[in-house]
Amino acid sequence: MKINLNDTIIACATKVSRQAISIIRLSGEQSIDIVNKILRNKLEIENKMQVRKLYENNDIIDESLILTFVNGKSFTGENVVEIQCHGGILLTNKIISLLISYGARPALPGEFSQRAYLNGKINLIQAESINNLIDSKNELALKINALNLEGKNNKSLLKIKESLIDLISKIQTSIDYPDYDDVEGSTTEEIQLELTKLKNQVTKILETSKRFNILNNGISTLILGETNVGKSSLLNSLIAEDKAIVTDIEGTTRDIVEGQLNFENFSLNLIDTAGIRNTKDEVEKMGIEKSISLIQTSNIILFVINKGKINYEIYEKIKDKKHIVVLNKVELLSENEIREIQDEFKDLVMVSALKGDIRNLISKIEEQFNNEDLLESEVPVLSNAFHIEMFKTILELLEKCSDNIEQGFTTDLINFDLYEILKILNNLLGIYDADEEVIDTIFRKYCLGK
Ligand SMILES: Nc1nc2c(ncn2[C@@H]2O[C@H](COP(=O)(O)OP(=O)(O)OP(=O)(O)O)[C@@H](O)[C@H]2O)c(=O)[nH]1
Ligand SMILES: [Mg+2]
Incomplete structure (x- = not known):
């Protein structure tokens, strides 16, 4: 319609x-x-x-x-x-x-x-931040969304756009005036250099946006480990609520149990899972498969262990992902036993979910997700999946331009792709008359007096 x-x-x-x-x-x-x-x-x-x-x-x-x-x-x-x-x-x-x-x-x-x-009152990113502002789950997300709403992104996007127009107009001038071989910055090396700068900026935007979105939507935190190590107790202790059933029977949790924990600057979406063990029980097996499949999509894994309850097979799967090894039931262990486990896992965090002594874990999590720098960052933050796709396309086009130059294609082909990027940026900024702008720049900055 x-x-x-x-x-x-x-x-x-x-x-x-x-x-x-x-x-x-x-x-x-x-x-x-x-x-x-x-x-x-x-x-x-x-x-x-x-x-x-x-x-x-x-x-x-x-x-x-x-x-x-x-x-x-x-x-x-x-x-x-x-x-x-x-x-x-x-x-x-x-x-x-x-x-x-x-x-x-x-x-x-x-x-x-x-x-x-x-009507040009806000750009697409600002429009998106209105929704985000309303949905903000923590203080930092609220502050960043408010800054975006105010138009913080505009400045940085306009800077990228300015560099892009500059590059287009240099190339355009050297195409239009082939005899004039003195257009500053239009050699292939200089163009490549500019393209690399632009690629770095766009990559930074995509990386920062990814961090912000994790922060904005909640950090998906998987609690994983063998049966009976105290995963459900840890979930309950973290959210200060008896959400998951806790018993000393192995295989108590069979499906996932979720809980949310809000910090000042971020939120954790906690997922307690079925303990890993060899079992003949079909339902439990399905639960275990589900636990393992969640490794892929989680942002951080709390790998819970006890003495003699360390699943090395699972550890292999998670060790290269963001994780914290949590030694639970620490009050039941002697100093020697603790030292032995520490020798294996240098950075482990010791807790007692039963006693509610989880301060070490909280501090470690806070260390891992210190996002204050996002506030100071001048880099625009994109939260809409469509805008992120737009920026991924920009990056692909920039890479294509670099490749084309490398392969010796003519500069008019490169400008064709640069114009595409300009269109995408203008779309985000709510501006449409791209051509006029380039012409404007040519005449103002690179007027050759002809
Ligand atoms: N002493 C001590 N016991 C604990 C601690 N944490 C949990 N427990 C006990 O360990 C048993 C198992 O706890 P759960 O939290 O159900 O363990 P789980 O890892 O979720 O087990 P599954 O759901 O079977 O995989 C319960 O009897 C808990 O009370 C702890 O820090 N210290
Ligand atoms: Mg459990």
């Missing part, structure tokens, strides 16, 4: 429920006219807060604070009216229905943000 962008749209920005105030928002050319239909004292066409009585035919239905945004000074860039009416399901719905009957159309999900993007 093609949506009509000339419509004036309406939606309740707050939940429609029994509450002190509901905020009904309209956006579009007709916003003020439509709202005026339920007022006697018409709205002034200004950026202003105005108090008005609302009417249904001759009956007063409410007195509300109304905010008007005109001359592009709104979130969407269109005329916007926000009615802060008294809350209540019936009243809120009545006002919305009345305004729909006077010409407003119910907004589609995200349509206000979509209009803001189309």
